[in-house]
Amino acid sequence: MPHPADHDPEQSAPPGPDRPRRDADGENPAATRRYLDLIRTTHEEWDRLERAGDSSVQLSGSALAAVKESVRADARHGAHVHMPPTPAGPFTVSELTLRTLVRREIDAIPGARALRTTFEHEEDGAAERRTRGLPTRARCRVSALLGTPDLPGLAERIREAVHRAAETELGLTGLTVDVHIEDLHEH
């Protein structure tokens, strides 16, 4: 199997004034130098502005906190999932939103409790990073109340509720809903 560097145009061609050298570990000393220069220049610019009393280089505490929190929020939200557009334009929902919607529907059914739901999606070649295509299948893992007389009936009610919510809430038709009763709970 060829080494990845073999396919790297920057590596396969001889280094020159316009072509940075990159070693076998993927390091790029020229890029590192440029980055260090950029940081150095930034520091110098900030120092100069601060000395001049220009407050534009300072971020408020809440602005900084918002950035930090947005990183955590991104982790909570998960990837975004394409939905059928509304008449007014496109929209996506986060994986968190999808899971919350399914959980809400399942937990509203007497005797059922949502555990974990995963989705399969259409392939979407145009999707950006961390964006998924339309959901095609939901796999709902649930717990049933101990003593529920008709477990297949319970599964069917769950399937119908999730299917209906996907259509009403999101405009998503044709979603296949698998229900796995993988636990029993007493109350």
Added chain:
Amino acid sequence: MSTDPAPTDPATLRTVPAAADPVGALAPPAPRVDVADLVGAVTAVPGVSGLEPGIATALRTLDARLRRSDASSARYGLVVDRDSGEVTVEIGVEGPLPVRRIVEDVQRTVQRAVSGAAAEDTDPRGGTAVGADPDRPAPDVPRVLVRVQSLSTP
């Protein structure tokens, strides 16, 4: 509870003079509405619990702030791309209305606000003149991408 989208009377929305925005001045026709007004319009839509930014729009907002070149086009959770004319809105939703309905209300609210402001830009005497002159093209309706970040359950 009223389910009508928030009122977005163009007359109440501030616009950004083109000359004040060198980036926008070079770009094709793009929304000129002040994002601060859009934030108010979006968060007033029934079912919207608030703007809920992801890391991408948060960093983009920060970038716009630091550059001070296009500060009127980005807020946490709401970004207007002056080049493409696309508006990205990131929201949390709550309440009894279907998610899709809330999303559409947000999209139409933003489109009305931006189109109204664009009309006001076109005709400094007021935005209501759009359509009165058949030779004048109607302002572009922007593409509004809504990203629903979370759903609050009662």
